[in-house]
Structure formats: structure tokens, C-alpha cells
């Protein structure tokens with residue numbers, strides 16, 4: 267069978283979903299074309315000749331970008347079997363079916379994807395069966411130099427990407443992982459992860475991003491991998507995503523991460539308001555975030571906090587407080603400016619919809635936007651969100667550095683410049699990946 271695997275956007279990373287799917291399908295003898303539309307064009311000839319075309323939909327932005335491509339693909343090849351796989355496939359089942367997608371697969375997708383491509387029933391919408399993993403096949407994807415790079419002390423490093431686990435054992439209310447994995451996570455065997463890293467190092471990777479929803483869901487597994495990675499490649503650095511709760515609970519592991527080459531930890535702080543954190547069931551408090559930040563600093567690790575600053579519970583005082591905390595903790599330059607402008611995303615099936623106070627704020631489901639529109643009870647907060655977003659969009663386009671955009675947001679909100687006794691570190695002082703959008 268001829269199969270085209272399509273990715274539209276994966277945060278500037280070489281798409282793991284395509285490489286894993288390609289390995290499985292090639293092992294079954296299928297002829298696979300990988301199309302990463304983030305760095306290339308729709309492969310019209312391969313699409314016309316394909317028996318199956320499968321879209322990897324791991325996130326909201328990727329799914330939205332896939333919608334017009336689906337139309338184009340149907341025009342080019344109306345007879346092809348269309349498949350959507352990844353986290354956002356089951357969340358948008360109804361709309362994707364209307365667009366002509368035949369098979370939808372969420373969760374542990376590899377076995378079901380093979381079934382769908384070979385014309386059999388792919389099984390239930392959400393698959394959580396353990397997969398007999400195989401090493402991802404990246405041979406037909408664009409080179410790592412086409413993707414996001416790490417910037418550190420004026421140096422630009424090539425970045426590889428892998429996943430040591432999928433799903434998550436937590437149930438944060440706003441998280442898109444939860445409606446699919448519902449508190450379950452699955453580990454990728456250490457030997458598979460390490461071989462995937464070895465191959466990327468041979469292809470030029472100097473730094474690895476672990477894209478697990480939470481790297482310390484299985485701490486023993488994670489530590490085995492980073493110890494082995496460091497033994498084999500002492501110069502290789504890496505980053506990972508770990509929730510505040512795990513940073514506190516597994517604090518003894520933080521020096522191990524630093525020793526084995528970890529440069530920074532991304533953590534979804536979301537808010538510095540305890541009420542918002544409780545509503546989102548984040549499992550941490552404002553005080554916990556500050557404690558975690560201190561632990562990371564003591565361990566010599568940078569913190570890359572992410573936020574959802576505009577929620578139905580956000581107050582103007584709370585937003586100002588978040589900016590103040592970022593200044594006082596020296597984190598203002600570590601935050602990608604777009605993080606200070608994001609509104610809560612409420613996709614279909616979001617557990618946020620269970621909160622009774624959210625219901626009167628809903629303005630209907632937007633099928634093309636793939637989200638529930640909502641308004642804040644105080645229109646002034648929506649206006650603030652709009653102004654901050656416009657500012658960030660404009661200043662990013664003008665290539666202003668993050669510390670300068672932070673200064674401008676502060677000015678917008680307070681009508682005055684930040685206090686002079688706080689330093690806004692220039693971005694070069696903090697390691698970061700040059701892909702500004704997180705969604």
C-alpha cells in the first residue's frame with residue numbers, strides 16, 4: 267500500500283508521530299511518504315497516488331492547520347482512505363468525520379494505524395493498549411537543521427526530539443491529554459528511546475528535547491534514560507517538561523538531571539493565583555511554584571515557565587501579580603512573551619465544561635476554530651487580554667527580544683515602566699528554543 271503521513275506543525279520539532287508511524291508501516295512493507303508541512307509543501311504526486319493519507323494531530327494548532335489541507339487532499343485524491351491520529355483526533359471526531367476522515371485514532375495509535383491503512387477496523391476511538399514499540403524511522407524526514415534550535419550563551423545548537431512516555435497520570439482540568447488518557451501513561455522502552463537519541467546524535471543533534479507530557483510520571487524510567495544518555499554522550503544536553511508537583515515531590519532527582527546534561531525544565535505554572543490553580547486542579551499552589559523555582563535554581567537548572575494568564579477567574583490584580591512575581595524571581599526573560607497573552611483554550615470534551623460557573627460564559631462551539639468561545643464575566647479583562655495579545659503579536663513580528671516585550675506589557679498594564687531596581691536579563695543569558703508558540 268502507498269501511504270502518505272502528514273504533519274502540519276509540531277512546535278518546530280522533527281515530528282515524532284510521523285517517525286514512529288513510518289517505522290511501523292515500513293516494517294509491514296508499505297511504501298511511506300512523510301510530509302512535514304511545517305518545513306515543506308504538500309507532496310501532490312504522492313497524495314494523488316496514495317491508498318491512505320494519515321494526518322498526525324498532536325495539538326490544537328496542528329489540527330487547525332490540517333483542516334484546509336484535508337480539503338486539498340480530498341480534491342487531489344477523492345478515493346484515498348483518510349486517517350487522523352494523535353491527541354486531537356478523538357477530541358474533534360464529529361468535525362473531522364464531516365470533512366471526510368474515515369478513521370480516527372487517539373492515544374496509543376501505532377497498531378490501530380496499521381489496521382486502518384490495511385483496510386481493517388481500527389477499533390475504538392481511543393486506544394490505550396501497550397504498544398510493542400519500535401525505533402522511530404526518521405530517514406525520510408527533513409534534517410534536524412530545518413527545525414528549532416537551542417540558543418545558549420550566543421551559541422546555536424541543533425536539537426533532536428524524542429518521547430520517553432505518552433499520556434499522563436494526572437487529571438488537570440484544562441489539559442487535552444486528560445480526555446484521551448484519563449490518568450494513564452505509557453512508557454516507551456528505554457532501549458528504544460536511547461537508540462532514537464543515538465540516531466539523532468549521528469544526524470547532528472547536540473541537544474534533545476524530551477516531549478513527554480510529564481517526564482517524571484515514571485521517575486525511575488526517566489532517570490535510567492538520562493544516566494545512560496549522559497554516559498554515552500557526556501556533551502549532549504537536554505530539556506524536559508515536569509509539573510511543579512513533581513519538582514517538589516522528586517526534589518532529590520533535580521541534581522541528577524543537572525549532572526546528566528539537563529539545561530532547563532519547562533513547567534506549566536499556568537497562574538500565580540491560587541483560586542485559578544484550584545479551578546484547573548493543577549496540583550500546586552503559588553507557594554509551591556516559588557518553592558520549585560528555588561529548588562531548580564539550587565540545582566543549577568533553568569526554569570521555563572508556561573502560563574494561561576487569561577481564564578474565567580483571572581483578575582486584573584492577579585495578572586499584575588504574575589508580572590510582579592516574574593520580575594522578582596528573575597524569570598521575566600525566561601518566559602516566551604506569547605505565554606503572557608494566552609487565553610484558556612476550551613476544546614470539545616474539555617473537563618473545564620463541567621464547572622457550573624463556566625456554562626453561562628460560553629458563546630457557542632466554533633467548529634472551524636475547534637474550540638468553545640467564551641467571555642470573561644468582566645469585559646475589561648477580555649479587553650486587557652486582547653490588548654496584550656496585539657502587543658505581543660506586533661512586537662514579536664518586529665523581533666523585539668522577550669525582556670523588551672515584557673517591559674512593554676508592564677507599561678501597558680501599569681501605565682508606567684517596571685521599577686528600576688529589577689534587572690530584566692537579556693535573552694542571551696537564558697537557554698531557549700527559537701520556537702515561540704506553545705499550544
Ligand code: SF4
Pocket residue numbers: 434435436437438441442443444479480509534
Ligand atoms: S500534569 Fe501536565 S500533562 Fe498531566 S494532566 Fe496536568 S497539564 Fe496535563
